[in-house]
Amino acid sequence: MAENQVIEKLKRTFDPELIRKDFPILEREVNGKPLVYFDNAATTQKPNVVIDSMRYYYTHENANIHRGLHFLSELATESYENARLKVKEFLNAMSASEIIFVRGVTEGINLIANTFCRAGLLNDGDEIVISHMEHHANIVPWQLLCERKNIKLNVIPISDEGELDMEAFKEMISEKTKLVSIVHTSNSLGTINPVKEIVNIAHSYNVPVLLDGAQAVAHQKVDVQELDCDFYVFSGHKLYGPTGIGVLYGKAELLNSLPPFMGGGDMIRTVTFEKTTFEDIPNKFEAGTPNIAGGIGLAVAIKYLNSFDYDDITSHETNLLNYATKKLLAIDGLRIIGTAAEKASVISFIIDGIHPYDIGTIIDTDGIAIRTGHHCTQPVMKRFNVPATARASFSIYNTLEEVDKLEASLIKVIKMFR
């Protein structure tokens, strides 16, 4: 395949200046200034290899998968199933059948919430544990369930630093708990949660654990067997891959015990008006024509990420985090929300007397993209008593010089307001 050749060429040592050349969008200007892209927690930019692989697929291989015996259909099927194998390797899952392609984290969590309930694993009086720092995608699906059944949502509180209160977690888990669903790395606070410990505690009560890895997979090595989590979800677009494709990993035994999520083509074995039988996993959960190009693009994004050493990625991003933290804290009236000891390269902040929306709008005129708002974590905003925050989130292609530009632009904002 074309992209393999390109990937081969990419094997090299970690150098952000060279990495930047892989991402065509970083060459563009915004408002007459070179783009400084600090909105990576919302979505990452895409390297040429990912863009090219999808173009290659549509140019040379496009056909529907699994259904045709013709050449192109077999080629497309092979590429799509190879993508599944790549994800299996990436997460170190036991089997490719444990990898379900979904649209993203949101769909993955909804799939589990919906099928857990229909499997009879959640009933009146049962409890689910989430935390106060969850993205809405890991709150609302459970609330929708609570409306259907008399299920209680237990919420692990967080400290002023934005860390989970593990003692409270130990107290709230019991034989009534049927699932623990926790974010691996918080998108609004940056906190990296002690997920291995959470899994161990939950398992001592025989409670399965779902981990929301949206903000984790691009920044640290994830090994689902080592974590021993029961489900793990992530979205391709946060990992330099395309939008509209993501992954739900589940232990085979659990996935086998769940009913299908959506019904339609590709997930059935036989259909009659009297009775329909279903395919085995993963197909059982993949009704209809999937995002074939997306799966292929995601696999290439994983290969791209794998062409670097994770230690180099972590060390570069930690360097950016520490440098930016120091610079931002030196700004008069700036407060960082989320100061956990274990933190990913995300900085949420507020500046006294200036609304985050004003900050975001003004620094945009300098070509700097950050996110402002509640980051789909309204309970976190409430916990810290702020309406919104400004958030800068860093990635492999960001540089210390870009952090300097952010600092200068923020100082300009302050001068305008004071």
Ligand SMILES: Cc1ncc(COP(=O)(O)O)c(C=O)c1O
């Ligand atoms: C922690 C976390 N969970 C879930 C999501 C939802 O991901 P998606 O919109 O790709 O489904 C996000 C996206 O911002 C996130 O950061």
